[in-house]
Amino acid sequence: MGSTTRSRGPMNRLVTGAVALLATATLVTACGSGDGGSGGGGGGGAADAKGVDDGTELTMWTRAATKTQSEALVEAYNDSHQNKIELTVVPTDDYQAKVGAAAGSRDLPDLFASDVVFVPNYTTSRLFADLTERIDALPFADELAQSHIKAGTYEGKKYVVPHTLDLSVLFYNKDLYRKAKLDPEKPPTTLAEWDEQARAVDALGGDVDGTFFGGNCGGCGVFTWWPSIWAAGEEVLNEDGTEADLASATAKKVYDTYRGWVRDDIVAPGAKDETGTTWTGVFPKGNVGIMPMPSTTLGLMPKDLDLGVAPIPGPDGGESTFVGGDALGISATSDKADQAWNFLAWSLGEEAQVDVVAAHKDVVARTDLAANKYSKADPRLVTVNQLVAAGRTPYALKFGQTFNDPNGPWLELMRDAVFGDGGNVDKDNKAVTASLTD
Numbered sequence: 016m017g018s019t020t021r022s023r024g025p026m027n028r029l030v031t032g033a034v035a036l037l038a039t040a041t042l043v044t045a046c047g048s049g050d051g052g053s054g055g056g057g058g059g060g061a062a063d064a065k066g067v068d069d070g071t072e073l074t075m076w077t078r079a080a081t082k083t084q085s086e087a088l089v090e091a092y093n094d095s096h097q098n099k100i101e102l103t104v105v106p107t108d109d110y111q112a113k114v115g116a117a118a119g120s121r122d123l124p125d126l127f128a129s130d131v132v133f134v135p136n137y138t139t140s141r142l143f144a145d146l147t148e149r150i151d152a153l154p155f156a157d158e159l160a161q162s163h164i165k166a167g168t169y170e171g172k173k174y175v176v177p178h179t180l181d182l183s184v185l186f187y188n189k190d191l192y193r194k195a196k197l198d199p200e201k202p203p204t205t206l207a208e209w210d211e212q213a214r215a216v217d218a219l220g221g222d223v224d225g226t227f228f229g230g231n232c233g234g235c236g237v238f239t240w241w242p243s244i245w246a247a248g249e250e251v252l253n254e255d256g257t258e259a260d261l262a263s264a265t266a267k268k269v270y271d272t273y274r275g276w277v278r279d280d281i282v283a284p285g286a287k288d289e290t291g292t293t294w295t296g297v298f299p300k301g302n303v304g305i306m307p308m309p310s311t312t313l314g315l316m317p318k319d320l321d322l323g324v325a326p327i328p329g330p331d332g333g334e335s336t337f338v339g340g341d342a343l344g345i346s347a348t349s350d351k352a353d354q355a356w357n358f359l360a361w362s363l364g365e366e367a368q369v370d371v372v373a374a375h376k377d378v379v380a381r382t383d384l385a386a387n388k389y390s391k392a393d394p395r396l397v398t399v400n401q402l403v404a405a406g407r408t409p410y411a412l413k414f415g416q417t418f419n420d421p422n423g424p425w426l427e428l429m430r431d432a433v434f435g436d437g438g439n440v441d442k443d444n445k446a447v448t449a450s451l452t453d
Contacts, residue, residue, distance in 0.1 A: 066357030216304025246329030256411025
């Protein structure tokens with residue numbers, strides 16, 4: 016993706032490989048039942064919704080992909096609380112292996128984050144403490160990003176809270192829209208309108224192109240194509256993440272649109288070979304009309320680029336987004352659960368969400384804070400924040416091998432659907448389902 020760690024968020028966050036985890040049976044044995052330490056790690060400490068702030072030293076791990084926001088939250092917490100957190104930032108590609116090894120030796124930190132799509136691998140392995148009653152006791156529990164809460168729910172119990180959020184949204188170049196005689200205040204509300212507007216900009220000619228996408232990047236496709244299917248009110252996976260529905264009539268409409276862009280040369284050069292490493296570096300150059308992007312790249316755009324932000328639409332309307340990012344929980348082996356909860360509860364409070372998260376132009380974890388004193392200064396941020404309520408986070412234990420592995424079946428489906436004639440989509444969908452249950 017882009018040139019910075021932040022801009023590579025979605026693809027680094029959707030890294031290949033739950034294989035770095037140890038076998039589930041080993042992890043269950045290592046970490047026990049997930050009752051976890053002081054306050055029971057779960058319902059036992061719920062009476063004190065704020066946890067305990069008594070000067071305890073806590074440890075926390077996060078991935079390099081979420082370093083900036085994690086460091087900002089920890090610094091603000093340490094400056095205002097008796098408890099102190101020692102944060103360790105682990106290289107993203109090494110993170111799962113480190114967590115797996117620490118789980119096997121019962122040496123997990125008090126708090127650790129996870130790419131939200133891999134949270135199910137940790138909850139089913141009992142690596143997190145049960146936070147159900149603690150979360151439910153929060154006065155703003157219903158306003159938390161429910162896609163993250165759902166991803167961290169296993170057998171009816173909640174194990175994580177939202178930590179960092181990264182959404183897929185449409186970016187469009189208002190200057191190019193004006194040149195193409197398009198209304199810069201009317202982004203597309205359907206896939207058909209998106210198609211029309213991309214083609215109108217592309218018709219400007221020269222080095223201007225209508226759109227762009229990562230055609231050799233499974234994570235890019237998950238992050239930006241699936242919202243168009245969700246926007247139509249349909250699912251891409253069943254509830255258990257064991258069966259794919261990526262060959263539906265709606266899904267094929269999405270693929271057909273992308274295939275039309277490829278056929279008619281509406282796409283900027285390099286899409287077919289784009290693996291995600293430079294994906295987000297194309298739009299900032301100012302020559303692409305409209306394309307889906309990670310919301311975290313908004314603050315990294317050139318100051319002189321007049322761009323708008325809009326939800327990703329479905330074929331006939333609706334809107335949705337892929338809610339990526341990281342979730343955070345208390346390890347099942349921590350004996351400082353009450354103190355660790357004090358940080359989690361504080362991190363979700365209005366002070367932290369507004370004066371730390373929103374102040375850094377990041378997506379807030381609470382829908383009731385979508386329009387805050389920082390986002391109100393930039394309507395684009397309000398648009399992004401409000402989309403959290405309409406977003407999804409897919410649930411699948413075999414997510415990495417199926418959707419992020421460059422040799423996996425989803426990427427083959429993507430390429431058949433867009434760079435081929437689309438005739439193999441039904442067969443490819445069956446291969447995706449087989450991978451999910453393998």
